[in-house]
Amino acid sequence: MNTFDEKNLFVSIQQGDVKAFEKLFKTYYGYLCSFATKILNNPDSAEEIVQEFFVKFWERRSDLSIETSLKNYLFRSVKNLCLNHIKHNNIKLQHAKTVLAETEMQPFNNSYVEVHLADDIAKSIEELPEKRREIFRLSREEGLKYREIAEKLNLSVKTVEAQMGLAIKSLRDKLKKYNTFLFYFLFAKIKKA
Structure with missing residues (x-):
């Protein structure tokens, strides 16, 4: 796509042209996912970041000002989101180490918390609408890709991407009372099971 085409496409997107946005999405989605996967070494996180980027791009389309080429803007934005993701995970890891060190010194039973968290996760998944629950289970429990x-x-x-996004948001909201690290730790265990 040349610079002239990119500018016209971006102007159309800013004016709310859904077809133009879909063209942009179809043109760059796969490339951006591959690019993000190389940075994160995690295809699932890469896909989530790229999907969230496109959602925010569409939501903020009228406020965006792109000085460079649209392609450069897309790749630079995804790169920054990946770096923020890595930084955020490092902070969570540090926090998790601190929490684990503190909990090892406390007399309560960690498995009690894990059992309740696992129960609450299972209950929260069951409360999802039927189709969303089915999509979530196929992704997280059977390890299928969105395309599959x-x-x-x-x-x-x-549709699968949107439903997964809603499922994850719903679970995060319902389980926010738990320590973030324990949630992700057990969530990862469930995903592998």
Whole structure:
């Protein structure tokens, strides 16, 4: 896509042209996911970051000002989001180490907290709407990629992405009373199971 085409596409997107946005998404989504995967070494996190980027890009389209080429803007934005993700995970890891050190000194039973968290996770998953729950389980418990889920359930990949985003947001909201580290620790265990 040349610079002239990019500028016209961006102007159309700023004016709310959904087809122009879909063209941008289809043109760059795969490249951005590959790029983010190289930075993060985690395809799932890379996909989530790219999806969240496109959602925010669309939401803020009328306020955006792009000085460089649109392609450069997309890749630079995703790179920054990946670096922020790494930094955030490092902070969470530091916090987790601190929490673990503190809990080892406390007399309460950690497995009690884990059992309640696991129960609450299972309950929260059950409370998801039926289709969203099915998509979530296929992704997290069976390890299917969004494309595979879309094919299996005869849905569009965008629908699967949107439903996964809503499922994760719902679970985070319902389980926010738990320590973040324990949530992610057990969530990862469930995903592998």
